[in-house]
Amino acid sequence: MTDILSPLPGTFYHKPSPDAAPFRAAGDAVAVGDTIGLIEVMKTFIEVQAEEAGTFAAYAAEDAGPVMAGETLATLA
Amino acid sequence: MAIQKLFIANRGEIAVRIIRAAQSLGIRTVQAHSEADADMLAVRLADEAICVGPAQAAKSYLNIEAVVAAAKASGADAVHPGYGFLAENAGFARAVEEAGLIFVGPTPETIERMGDKVAAKVAAKAAGVPTVPGSDGRIVAAEAVAIAEAIGYPVMIKAAAGGGGRGIRIAETPEDLARLAPQARAEAEAAFGDGGLYLERVIRNPRHIEVQILGDGTGAAVHCFERECSLQRRRQKVWEEAPAFGLPEATRKALCDSAVALAKAVNYRGAGTIEYLYDAAADDFFFIEMNTRIQVEHPVTEMITGLDLVALMLRIAGGEPLPVTQDRITCTGHAIEVRLNAEDPFMQFLPFPGKVAGLKIPEGVRFDHFLYEGYQIPPFYDSLLGKLIVHAPTRAGAIALMAETLKGIEIAGLKTTIPLHLALAADPGVAAGDFHTQWLEPWLAAGNLKPRAA
Known part of the structure; x- marks a missing residue:
């Protein structure tokens, strides 16, 4: 299991836009550099990218919820 | 009451x-x-x-x-x-x-009317305020090209219900416009639930000049002179001055008088700002919009007039008739405000929320802020930390004082836009007042902001 951590404090989003599907679902392949979510920090959106490859397990932080820097956002199996 | x-x-x-x-x-x-x-x-x-x-x-x-x-x-x-x-x-x-x-603030009806770009322009025209040539009302995307012929290119496409620079596109040619108008409509619909558009001729390299007004809701209104807010990045003001420099006296009077005429025409109540584009080469000004609130940059007006605009808002809201008369409002010296944001100017202005590890503010300086030592800046809101405001007898004196003040202020634990303002305060173009709303972004792109050697 690998955790993907939040690089910044802010609001975490699973989806590129409210009507879109989440970036990743359980079982999806994840390559290094793939975007798995967005962090909104001070009205700026920053992509959260995987630093390791793996298989997506689940989001650990809720969609559109506040997160702290270093908090686990998602896990890879 | x-x-x-x-x-x-x-x-x-x-x-x-x-x-x-x-x-x-x-x-x-x-x-x-x-x-x-x-x-x-x-x-x-x-x-x-x-x-x-x-x-x-x-x-x-x-x-x-x-x-x-x-x-x-x-x-x-x-x-x-x-x-x-x-x-x-x-x-x-x-x-x-x-x-x-x-x-x-003003009545809900005034907010509604002045918040709609088309209705606001109609009100401005009716009050004799010059407006930018544009569509006479809200239009649908399909009409855009025909209407632009009469206005003249380049044209700006805006959401009729928009604000803050959202949904604005510029078309240089009819082909551009045919491509961009449907996009603007879709974005306006998504952002505001209203796909109505509005077209306007683009004034090349304008300055942004705005007039502060106060009214009491009975038709009485005064102006508190103008502000110069041309230094903008991504349509956000970063450095503001009062008064506007190099404005011919007759132009200043016409500008401020037109703002008062509009405020009176709508029976404005409270503090408001009427924004204009100023074409310096032609010495022409055009109404763009009215903001029906106190603005971020109100302190520069307070410095040159000695008024407390927020206190005046509260007195007017409490039912007092207009507490100041025009002949008592004077303009003394020159004021500059810079916005200190929690952003890293050397990393594309990436937001940098953090903990205030130390705070040192030079004596006697006006710094409107919400910081204290140990305060953790939350990441959920905008990046404005505070506004540094200086006042001096002349513009050159104010720029020099701003540079000195920026060197004396210390906000530890955060990245801030102080280096940007130090570079602007040292720039000959800024000193000469040789700028407009399209000046700062190319200046940044050209690498004028360099990390200082440690």
Whole structure:
């Protein structure tokens, strides 16, 4: 299991836009550099990218919820 | 029925500013805050504080029901909306009034009318204020090309219901316009639920000049001279001055008089700003929009006039007739304000929320802010930390004083836009006043902001 951590404090989003599907679902392949979510920090959106490859397990932080820097956002199996 | 107890429906530096103005008038204060803002400076300074919801602004500061319920429960008799959030939301102003409280600002009808670009332009024209050639009303995307023929290219496409630079596109040719108009409509629909568009000729390299006005809602209105806000990045002002430099005296008078005429025509109540584009080469000015709130950059006007605009807003809202007459409002010296944001200017202005590890402010300097040592800046709101304001007899003196003040201020633990302002204060183009709204971004792109050698 690998955790993907939040690089910044802010609001975490699973989806590129409210009507879109989440970036990743359980079982999806994840390559290094793939975007798995967005962090909104001070009205700026920053992509959260995987630093390791793996298989997506689940989001650990809720969609559109506040997160702290270093908090686990998602896990890879 | 002067205000006894004021509810502040905002956060950050403007909440602090409003509390100070209220205190100067002996008004008790209730500060609204989100769960993430319980430790902010305004909460500490206010007599009382009430949580209005979770960190996300949509669930707290933008939640009309929650904010109005909190205001009513607090026993306040008035609500100051600050700027941003619900400040220019007519529905909010109406909800406040329906709850039996005073809204510190214009009537909901005025907010509605001046907040609609088309209706505002019609009101401006009717008051004799020059406007940019454009579509006479809201149009649908399919009409755009035919209407642009009469206006002349390049044209700007805006959402009729828009604001803050959102949904604005520029078309140089009919082909551009045919491609961009449907996009603008889709974006306007998504952002505002209203796909109505509005076309306007683009004035090349304009300066942004705006006039501060005050009215009491009975048709009496005055101006407090103008501000120069041309230094902008991504349509956000970064450095503001008062008065505007190099403006011919007759132009200044015509500009300020036109603002008063519009304020009187709409029976404006409270503090407002009328924004213009100024074509310096042609010495022409054009109305762009009216902001029906106190603005971020109001302090430069306070410095040159000696007025306390926020206190005046509160007195007017409390029912006083216009407390100042035009002949008593004078312009002395030159003021500059810079916005200090929690952003890294050497990393594409990436937001940098952090903990204030140390704070040193030079003596006698006006710094409107909400910082204290140990304060953790929350990541959920905008990046404005505070505004540094200087006043000197001349513009050159004000720039020099700004540079000196920026060198003396220390905000440890955060990245801020201080290096940007130091570079601007040292720039010959800024010193010469040789800039316009399209100046700062190319200046940055050309690498004029360099990390200082340690």
